[in-house]
Amino acid sequence: MRFENMSSANINIAVKLVNKCFISKVDRNTAIFWYKEFATPDFKKRWPHLHYLTYQIVYDRNRAIGLTGIYSHKFKKERAWLGWFGVIPEERRKGFGSSALRKTVDAARNRGYREFKIWTDAGDKSAINFYKRNGFRKSRREKNVVYNEKLIFRYPKNAVFYSKILG
Numbered sequence: 001m002r003f004e005n006m007s008s009a010n011i012n013i014a015v016k017l018v019n020k021c022f023i024s025k026v027d028r029n030t031a032i033f034w035y036k037e038f039a040t041p042d043f044k045k046r047w048p049h050l051h052y053l054t055y056q057i058v059y060d061r062n063r064a065i066g067l068t069g070i071y072s073h074k075f076k077k078e079r080a081w082l083g084w085f086g087v088i089p090e091e092r093r094k095g096f097g098s099s100a101l102r103k104t105v106d107a108a109r110n111r112g113y114r115e116f117k118i119w120t121d122a123g124d125k126s127a128i129n130f131y132k133r134n135g136f137r138k139s140r141r142e143k144n145v146v147y148n149e150k151l152i153f154r155y156p157k158n159a160v161f162y163s164k165i166l167g
C-alpha cells in the first residue's frame, strides 16, 4: 500500500473515490469542496485557522482504493485530526482501511503530534466499530471550531469523537 499526495494533478481521481466511498450527498459535496479548496494556490490564506493539512490517495499497487488525510488547528497544535477517510466498497473488509489508518496515525506521530482525533456521525455504526477495532477510544465532544472570534465549523449535534494518544 502506498499514499500519493493530493494535488491539482490528481484531484479528479480523488473526486471519483469520494463519490464511491461516501453515500451521503452532503459528505460527498463537502469532501469535494475541501479538495478543490486545497488545490488552490492561496489555500493557506483562505483558511488561516489550519496549522497543517494534507490529503492523500491510497493505492494498492496501481489501483486507487481509498482516501486519507491529516489536519490540525493553530489553537491546538499538538492534536492531529483524521481528514476524509474511506475505502471503495469493493475493497472493504480486506484490512485496507486498518492499514491506511495505521499509516496515517504513524505519519501524525512522526510529525510530533501527541493525540490523534476523529469525529463521525453517531449513527455510523460501521465506522465506529472500525475505529474501536483500531484502538480508538470514545473521547469528549469538542467545542465548535472558532478562530479569531469567527465560527469556522459547527460540529453536528450527533457527532461522536474518538481519540488515540500517540506515544
Ligand SMILES: CC(C)(COP(=O)(O)OP(=O)(O)OC[C@H]1O[C@@H](n2cnc3c(N)ncnc32)[C@H](O)[C@@H]1OP(=O)(O)O)[C@@H](O)C(=O)NCCC(=O)NCCS
Residues within 6 Å of the ligand: 021, 022, 084, 085, 086, 087, 088, 091, 092, 093, 094, 095, 096, 097, 098, 099, 119, 120, 124, 125, 126, 127, 129, 130, 131, 133
Ligand atoms: C469504515 C471503512 C473505512 C472501513 O474500511 P475497511 O477497509 O473495510 O476496514 P478493515 O477491513 O480494515 O476492517 C477492520 C475491522 O473494522 C470493523 N469494520 C469494518 N467495516 C465494518 C462494517 N461495515 N461493519 C462493522 N464492522 C466493520 C471490523 O471489525 C473489521 O474487521 P473484520 O473485517 O475482521 O471483522 C469503510 O467501510 C468505508 O470507507 N466506509 C465508508 C466511509 C466511512 O465511513 N469513512 C469513515 C468515517 S469518516
